[in-house]
Amino acid sequence: MSATDPVKLMKQEVGRAAAAKVKSGTIVGLGTGSTTAYAIEFIGDRLKAGEIDNIVGVPTSFQAEVLAAKYNIPLTTLDAIDRMDLAIDGADEVDPNKNLIKGGGAAHTREKIVDSLADCFIVVVDSGKLVDRLGSTFLLPVEVIPMAVTPVMKAIAKLGGQPQLRMGVKKAGPVITDQGNMVIDVKFDQIDNPAELEATLNNIPGVLENGLFVGVADIILVGEVKDNQPSVREF
Numbered sequence: 001m002s003a004t005d006p007v008k009l010m011k012q013e014v015g016r017a018a019a020a021k022v023k024s025g026t027i028v029g030l031g032t033g034s035t036t037a038y039a040i041e042f043i044g045d046r047l048k049a050g051e052i053d054n055i056v057g058v059p060t061s062f063q064a065e066v067l068a069a070k071y072n073i074p075l076t077t078l079d080a081i082d083r084m085d086l087a088i089d090g091a092d093e094v095d096p097n098k099n100l101i102k103g104g105g106a107a108h109t110r111e112k113i114v115d116s117l118a119d120c121f122i123v124v125v126d127s128g129k130l131v132d133r134l135g136s137t138f139l140l141p142v143e144v145i146p147m148a149v150t151p152v153m154k155a156i157a158k159l160g161g162q163p164q165l166r167m168g169v170k171k172a173g174p175v176i177t178d179q180g181n182m183v184i185d186v187k188f189d190q191i192d193n194p195a196e197l198e199a200t201l202n203n204i205p206g207v208l209e210n211g212l213f214v215g216v217a218d219i220i221l222v223g224e225v226k227d228n229q230p231s232v233r234e235f
């Protein structure tokens with residue numbers, strides 16, 4: 001990836017824009033993925049520069065915990081708080097109604113818990129993540145308890161989905177989530193009713209959580225780039 005890689009420029013710019021919305025004395029959900037990683041870095045930069053202080057983060061993954069430690073952002077847990085002021089997180093697809101597919105990094109279960117508890121959930125994406133209809137470019141991740149992988153795949157096939165077990169890269173065998181579970185990625189020809197599908201999938205015994213986020217996001221920050229100049233649009 002070159003220094004002027006347009007996707008990198010867009011991710012950095014939305015990360016910076018999201019970090020700029022963090023105020024002193026707030027509790028912030030820290031999402032997962034390459035775009036949110038920039039937001040965490042820029043929050044750390046603002047803390048270091050003294051622009052903000054007294055921030056506490058709630059991590060959505062081991063990756064977020066590691067980044068928070070790297071940038072000296074103190075962390076807390078959901079046992080210690082009732083709510084968050086803000087959550088910042090990426091997405092794999094965003095539709096015009098601000099509904100999302102998440103879980104490209106297998107973190108969607110903890111992300112849905114944290115992002116749902118925030119007063120304001122800000123999504124940070126590059127413009128390539130915008131779709132007219134969810135499921136058109138990205139397979140839908142479903143986290144499953146390991147002993148239930150086969151029956152869940154059969155149940156998903158009966159619903160019309162094409163399931164595949166997510167395999168590791170630079171690791172033999174399946175991807176294991178931060179909770180010790182596996183991920184089934186599902187191709188649906190068409191997702192007409194995301195809310196209904198979200199509930200139907202979660203109702204299959206053995207499914208922990210799927211990557212459909214319906215009615216959770218408040219603000220979408222979209223990174224765009226033209227002539228190597230990045231900008232951010234909000235909706």
Ligand SMILES: O=C[C@H](O)[C@H](O)[C@H](O)COP(=O)(O)O
Nearest residue numbers: 033034035090103104105107
């Ligand atoms: O499980 C991972 C998350 O849902 C990520 O937020 C999502 O995959 C987007 O990641 P990235 O910003 O790297 O495209």
